[in-house]
Amino acid sequence: MSTDAPLTVAIDGPSGSGKSSVAKGVARRVGLAYLDTGAMYRAATWWCLHRGVELSDGAAVAHAVRVMPLVMGLDPAAPTVHVEGVDVGEQIRTTQISTAVSAVATNLDVRAELRRLQRAVVDAEREPLGFSGGRGVVAEGRDITTVVAPDAEVRVLLTASEEARLARRSLDVHGTADAAAVAATRDQVLRRDRDDSTVSQFQVAADGVVTVDSSDLDLEQTIDAVLVVVEQVTGRTVDPRPAP
C-alpha cells in the first residue's frame, strides 16, 4: 500500500455470497485485521444453547449475550473465536447453529450489544495498539456498511445469484452441489436470509456502497474485484497477487 493511513473496509451480503472468504483474502493482501461479525452471532447462539437458555426468551438471550466472555481473533490467516476460553470455531459452523442463529440475530438487544463490540474493534484497529498496528480492519456481515461502520472508507455489497450461493453452500456442507444437496441447503441460505432481512438491509446497496457481483467470478477474481474498489476509492495501490 502506498499510504499508512488507517483503513476500514466494510463488506455485507447475503448468505453464501462469499463475504468471509473474500474479506479474509482482502485483509491478507492489504495487511489488515479481519472481523467476522457473523461468527459473533454464531458464538452468541452457541453460548445461549450451552447455558440452556431458551432462544424464544428474548430477555434471557439478551442477558446471556451481555455477559458472554467472547474473544475474537483478528488474524485473517487464522481467525479464531473463543467463548469462556473454549475454542468454538468449529462448533459454531454446525447445522444446529446455522439453523438457530437467526433467532438470536433478530433480537434487537443482542444486535445493540454485538454492534457495540464490533464498533469497538473497528475503532481499536485504527489505533497503533490494535492487532493490525493501526492499519485497520476488514469487517464483514449484514449491517457493517449501514450500521456498524457506515463511515468506512470502503463499503462493498457482495452479491451472487441464488443459484451460485446455494451451490457454494451445498459444496461446503455436503461436498456436492447435486439437486438433493442443494435442496437440503435451502433453509441455511434462503430461509435464513429471509429472517435476517427483517432486521438488516443487505440485499440492495445503500447510498455510497459499491456492489460486486461474484456470480461468475472465482474466489481470487472476487478478491481482486474488491481490491480494485479499494484502489479506486482510496487512491492506494495494492500489491499484485503473487504468482502461483
Ligand SMILES: Nc1ncnc2c1ncn2[C@@H]1O[C@H](COP(=O)(O)OP(=O)(O)OP(=O)(O)O)[C@@H](O)[C@H]1O
Ligand atoms: N467467487 C467466489 N467468491 C467467494 N466465495 C466463493 C466464490 N466461489 C466460490 N466460493 C466459495 O463459496 C463458499 C461460501 O463462501 P463464504 O463462507 O465466504 O460465504 P459467506 O457469504 O460468508 O456465507 P455465510 O454468510 O453463509 O457465512 C466458500 O467455500 C467459498 O470458497
Ligand SMILES: Nc1ccn([C@H]2C[C@H](O)[C@@H](COP(=O)(O)O)O2)c(=O)n1
Ligand atoms: N453483521 C451481521 C452478521 C451476521 N448476522 C447474522 C445473520 C446470519 O444468519 C448469522 C450468521 O452469519 P454468517 O456467519 O452466516 O455470515 O448472523 C447479522 O445479523 N449481522
